Amino acid sequence: MTTPGISVLDGKYMVTMDLFPQQSKEFNQVHPFYAFLQEGRLCTTRCKDCGAEPFPPRVLCPDCYSTNMEWVDWPTTGTVIDFTEEVVGVPLGFGKAPLVHALVDLQGKKTFFVRIINCAAGELKPGDQVKLAVFDVDSVPQEVGRDVVEMQRVFYAFEPVK
Amino acid sequence: MDRNVCIIGGGMSQWGVRDGSQRDFFQEAARALYDDVPQLNPKDIDGLLVASAYTERTSYQTHLAPLVAEYVGIKPRSICARVELLCASGSSAIILAFGLIKSGQADIVMVAGGEKLYTPQKWEVFYSELASVDHDWDGPQGLGLPPPVFAMVAKQHMKQYGTKKEHLATISVKNRRNSAKNPKAQFQTPVTMEEVMAGRMIVAPLTLYDCCPITDGAAAVVLASEEKARDLTDKPLVYLRGTAQASLNNMSANMPSWTTWEALKIAASEAYRKAKVEPKDVNVAMTHDCFTISEIIEMEDLGFCKKGEGGPFVAEGQSDFGGRVPTNTDGGLLGCGHPFGGTGIRQGIEVMRQLRGDAVQQVPDATVGLTHNLSGFIAAHTVLIYGREVA
Numbered sequence: 228m229t230t231p232g233i234s235v236l237d238g239k240y241m242v243t244m245d246l247f248p249q250q251s252k253e254f255n256q257v258h259p260f261y262a263f264l265q266e267g268r269l270c271t272t273r274c275k276d277c278g279a280e281p282f283p284p285r286v287l288c289p290d291c292y293s294t295n296m297e298w299v300d301w302p303t304t305g306t307v308i309d310f311t312e313e314v315v316g317v318p319l320g321f322g323k324a325p326l327v328h329a330l331v332d333l334q335g336k337k338t339f340f341v342r343i344i345n346c347a348a349g350e351l352k353p354g355d356q357v358k359l360a361v362f363d364v365d366s367v368p369q370e371v372g373r374d375v376v377e378m379q380r381v382f383y384a385f386e387p388v389k
Numbered sequence: 390m391d392r393n394v395c396i397i398g399g400g401m402s403q404w405g406v407r408d409g410s411q412r413d414f415f416q417e418a419a420r421a422l423y424d425d426v427p428q429l430n431p432k433d434i435d436g437l438l439v440a441s442a443y444t445e446r447t448s449y450q451t452h453l454a455p456l457v458a459e460y461v462g463i464k465p466r467s468i469c470a471r472v473e474l475l476c477a478s479g480s481s482a483i484i485l486a487f488g489l490i491k492s493g494q495a496d497i498v499m500v501a502g503g504e505k506l507y508t509p510q511k512w513e514v515f516y517s518e519l520a521s522v523d524h525d526w527d528g529p530q531g532l533g534l535p536p537p538v539f540a541m542v543a544k545q546h547m548k549q550y551g552t553k554k555e556h557l558a559t560i561s562v563k564n565r566r567n568s569a570k571n572p573k574a575q576f577q578t579p580v581t582m583e584e585v586m587a588g589r590m591i592v593a594p595l596t597l598y599d600c601c602p603i604t605d606g607a608a609a610v611v612l613a614s615e616e617k618a619r620d621l622t623d624k625p626l627v628y629l630r631g632t633a634q635a636s637l638n639n640m641s642a643n644m645p646s647w648t649t650w651e652a653l654k655i656a657a658s659e660a661y662r663k664a665k666v667e668p669k670d671v672n673v674a675m676t677h678d679c680f681t682i683s684e685i686i687e688m689e690d691l692g693f694c695k696k697g698e699g700g701p702f703v704a705e706g707q708s709d710f711g712g713r714v715p716t717n718t719d720g721g722l723l724g725c726g727h728p729f730g731g732t733g734i735r736q737g738i739e740v741m742r743q744l745r746g747d748a749v750q751q752v753p754d755a756t757v758g759l760t761h762n763l764s765g766f767i768a769a770h771t772v773l774i775y776g777r778e779v780a
C-alpha cells in the first residue's frame with residue numbers, strides 16, 4: 228500500500244482516516260456489540276436499575292445514570308416508513324449510486340435512518356420489510372506488544388426481505 | 390457586573406473555491422474588519438475567539454487561536470481560544486464573547502471564523518465529513534454528507550403538510566438573487582425558477598440548487614462593551630439582546646421529530662425570552678439555509694408562521710423584502726456558501742449592517758434582527774437576537 232505525497236506513511240494504518248469504528252476491547256468498551264453482530268444479532272445495552280434501553284449502546288445509563296448495564300437483543304427486522312436514493316455525491320466507501328437510505332421502524336424500539344444494501348434503484352417502497360444485514364469491513368492492524376494483530380471487523384446495514 | 394454588549398464591526402474574505410490557505414483567509418477577513426472599524430486600534434483588542442470546525446482535518450492545524458492572533462496582529466490577554474460546533478461554530482463563539490464581555494471578563498473581543506475546506510484532492514473534505522455526524526454509528530451508514538438527511542426531512546414535510554418542490558425553489562431563487570448583490574458571496578449570479586426546477590437530481594426531492602456548496606473563506610467581527618463601543622465607532626450601536634443554544638439528541642435514531650425541530654423551538658423561545666422580544670418583533674433574519682427545506686422549517690419553528698405553513702409563507706414572499714421577515718438578505722448559505730466556522734460570523738455581520746442601516750440591500754427601519762444555525766445531524770440549534778436597543 229502506498230500513500231502518494233506522504234512516503235513516510237507507506238504501509239501505515241491511520242485511524243484518523245477510518246470510516247468504521249474501532250471494535251477491539253482495547254479501543255471500545257461496547258465491543259460486544261460487534262461480536263453479537265457477527266452472530267447476526269442486533270443488541271444494545273439495558274440498564275439493570277431502571278430498564279432503559281438506550282441506543283447506541285453505552286456504559287452509562289442516560290436516564291438514571293447507573294453504570295449497571297447488560298446486553299439485550301433487539302429485533303432484526305423492521306418496516307420501511309420512507310426512503311431516499313442519493314444519485315449524485317455518494318461518499319467514498321459506499322459503492323455506486325444510488326446510495327439508498329430508509330427510515331425504519333424497528334418494531335417500536337427505535338426509528339433508524341439506515342443504509343439499505345442489496346436493493347436496486349426504485350425497488351424500495353414504504354411498508355416494505357427489511358432485515359439486518361451484517362458485512363465484513365477492513366480489519367485493523369493493531370499493535371499487541373511487539374506484534375501486529377489483524378483485528379477483524381464487521382458493520383451493519385439493512386436489506387429488503389425477499 | 391452585567392454590561393451591555395455591542396457588535397461594532399465586521400468583515401469577510403472573499404468566499405468560494407479559493408486559492409490560498411486557512412491562515413490567508415483569516416488575514417483577509419481581519420483586513421476587512423479593520424476597514425469597517427477605522428477608530429479601532431487592533432492592539433486594543435483584548436480577546437480572540439476563533440471558530441473553525443475542520444481545522445484539524447483539512448488544514449492539519451490545532452491550537453488555532455494563537456496562530457490567528459499572530460497573523461492578524463493582535464495580542465490577546467483576556468481570552469484566546471477556539472470554539473467548535475461545526476456549522477454553528479461562529480455563532481457559538483459570538484455567544485461566548487457576549488458572555489465574557491457582559492460579565493466583565495473581557496472588553497473588546499474579536500470573533501473570527503473560517504475554513505479552508507477544499508484540499509488538493511476534493512474527495513478529502515467529503516470523506517472528512519464523517520466526523521460531522523456520530524462517527525461510529527451514523528458515519529458508517531453513509532450519512533457523513535447531509536443531502537440524504539435533508540431529503541428525508543423534505544419528503545416527510547411534503548407528506549405531512551403538502552409542501553411543494555416549487556416552495557423549495559422559491560428559497561433558491563431568493564437567496565441566489567441576494568448573493569448576486571453581495572460581492573463576497575460564492576455565487577455571483579442569480580438563478581431563475583425554471584433553472585432551479587430543472588436542476589440536476591441529488592437526492593429526491595432535493596436537486597442541485599436546494600443544496601449549499603462547500604466553501605473556503607473566513608469572516609471576523611468585533612464585540613465590545615457599550616462603554617468601549619461608544620469610543621470605537623460613530624455608527625449606530627447594535628446590541629446583543631439574547632442568545633440560546635439547544636440540543637436534544639445527536640445520533641439519528643434519537644431525533645424527536647424530522648419535521649418539527651424541537652431543539653430549535655427551545656433555543657428560539659429561550660432567546661426570545663432573554664431578548665424580551667417575540668417573533669412578530671423580528672424585522673430581519675439570517676437562518677440556516679443549508680438546504681431549502683431548512684429555511685422553510687425554520688420559518689415555522691422560529692414562530693414566523695404557523696406549523697406546516699412554511700411553504701406557502703415563502704411562496705407568498707413573506708421571507709423576502711417587503712414581506713413579514715426578510716430572510717437571508719445577503720444570500721444565506723445557498724448563495725454565500727458555507728465555510729462552517731465562518732457562517733455564524735457572516736450572519737452576524739449582515740444583521741449588524743441591517744440594524745445599522747448600511748446593508749447592501751437594506752430592510753427599512755430594521756430594529757430587531759435574528760440569526761440561526763443548525764449543526765450536525767440537525768442535532769443542535771443556535772439562536773442570537775440583536776437589536777438597536779438593549780433588551
Ligand SMILES: [Zn+2]
Pocket residue numbers: 274275276277278279288289290291292293
Ligand atoms: Zn437507568
